[in-house]
C-alpha cells in the first residue's frame with residue numbers, strides 16, 4: 409500500500425528528540441559480521457528499510473538473524489551462497505558491501521551490478537581496483553561481477569577519490585589477507601572509524617581509521633563481538649535544520665557533537681544559536697536566518713547527505729546562497745520540487761544559486777531520493793498551508809520513526825495511505 413506524508417507547516421518545533429543508530433555505520437558493520445563464524449551482537453540498530461534489505465542479503469547467504477528491541481544477533485556458522493542477488497542490490501547499493509567480506513571468507517563473491525542511481529552513476533571501479541590489488545581475479549558476467557581469489561595478499565592501495573564504500577569494502581577484504589595492506593587517500597568518515605572499531609573488537613589489526621592512511625595487518629580469523637552503533641549524524645543534522653528553520657528550540661539528543669562540526673558551523677554562520685555538549689546539541693532560533701555558501705566535500709568537509717536539507721533552509725533565509733555539490737554529479741533533484749513550493753533556485757552545472765524567499769507555500773511534492781525526501785519534510789514544516797509528500801519509501805530508507813519523532817517536538821505531521 410502506497411503512503412504519503414501530510415504536513416501542516418508553520419509551527420515552531422520545541423522539546424527534545426533522540427537520534428537513532430547510524431544507517432551508514434550499521435550497513436557495513438552488518439556486512440562485516442560475515443567475516444566470522446561466531447555470533448555477533450549489535451546494539452542501537454535502527455529500524456530502517458535499508459537495514460531490512462541488508463539483513464535479507466545476509467539471510468540469503470545463509471546467516472541466522474534474531475532481532476529484539478534491544479539487539480540484533482547474527483550467527484553465521486557456514487555460508488550457503490556467495491551471491492548478493494539483484495532483487496536486493498537494486499533496492500540498495502550498499503548491498504555491494506558484502507563483496508569484501510565474502511571474498512575474504514570464502515575466496516569468492518558474486519554481486520549483481522547495482523546500475524545507476526537517482527543521485528549519480530556511482531561506479532564501483534575503486535572497490536574492484538582494491539580487490540584486484542589484493543590478488544582477486546575480477547570477472548564480468550551478464551549483470552553481475554564475480555571476484556575470485558585463492559588467497560588475498562596485503563597490498564598498497566591508493567584511492568583516486570576517498571570513496572566511503574571502497575574504503576570499507578577494501579578494509580573488510582584486507583583484515584583476513586596475508587600481510588599488510590595500506591589504503592592511502594582513504595575516506596575519513598566517522599562510519600569508517602565505527603567499522604574499524606567493530607573489526608578490531610573482533611580481533612582485526614587496523615590502524616589509522618579516521619585519517620587518510622589506513623594500515624591493516626591481516627589476521628587468520630575473527631571472533632564475534634558486541635558492538636553499539638554510533639548515532640546518525642545525518643539524522644541529527646536534519647533535526648538541527650528543522651529546529652532552526654521553524655524558529656524553534658530543540659535539544660537533539662544522542663549525538664557525537666564532533667561528527668556534526670561542519671553542519672553546526674554552517675548553522676551558526678546562518679544565525680542559529682547553538683549550544684553543544686559532547687552527546688547533545690541544543691538549537692534555538694528566533695531571529696532572521698542569513699544565506700550561507702556551502703560546498704559538499706568528503707569528511708571532515710560539509711556532507712553531501714546534508715546538502716538538500718541545507719538548501720531548504722537557504723530557500724527561506726535572507727539573501728543569496730551558493731551551494732556547490734562536488735561529491736555526486738546529479739544531486740539536485742530536490743530543486744524542482746522546492747520550486748513547486750515557491751523557492752527561487754537556479755542550477756548552473758554543479759552549483760545551485762538560492763535566492764531566499766520569505767515563505768514557502770505548501771504543495772504536493774515528491775521525494776526523489778532519501779535526503780531530497782528529508783528536504784521536502786523540512787520545507788513542509790516551515791511552509792504555509794499543507795504539504796503532501798509522495799514516494800516516501802525513499803525517506804523510510806534512512807529515518808527511523810520520523811513521524812513520531814517530529815510529532816514529539818510539536819510538528820503537525822501524519823502518514824496516510826493513498827487510495828488507488
Ligand SMILES: CC(=O)N[C@H]1[C@@H](OP(=O)(O)OP(=O)(O)OC[C@H]2O[C@@H](n3ccc(=O)[nH]c3=O)[C@H](O)[C@@H]2O)O[C@H](CO)[C@@H](O)[C@@H]1O
Pocket residue numbers: 431432433435502528529530531532533534535536569570571572573574595599706712713735736737
Ligand atoms: C551506505 C553509505 O555509507 N552511503 C554513503 C556513502 O556512499 P558511497 O560509499 O556510495 O559513496 P562514495 O564515497 O563511494 O562515493 C563518492 C563519489 O565517489 C564516486 N565513486 C565511488 C566509488 C567508486 O568505486 N568509484 C567512484 O567514482 C561516486 O560515484 C561518488 O561520486 O558515502 C557517500 C558520500 O559521503 C554518502 O552520500 C552515502 O550516504
Ligand SMILES: C=C(OP(=O)(O)O)C(=O)O
Pocket residue numbers: 432501502713778779806
Ligand atoms: C546516499 C545515501 O545513501 P546510499 O549510499 O545508501 O544511497 C544517503 O544516506 O544519503
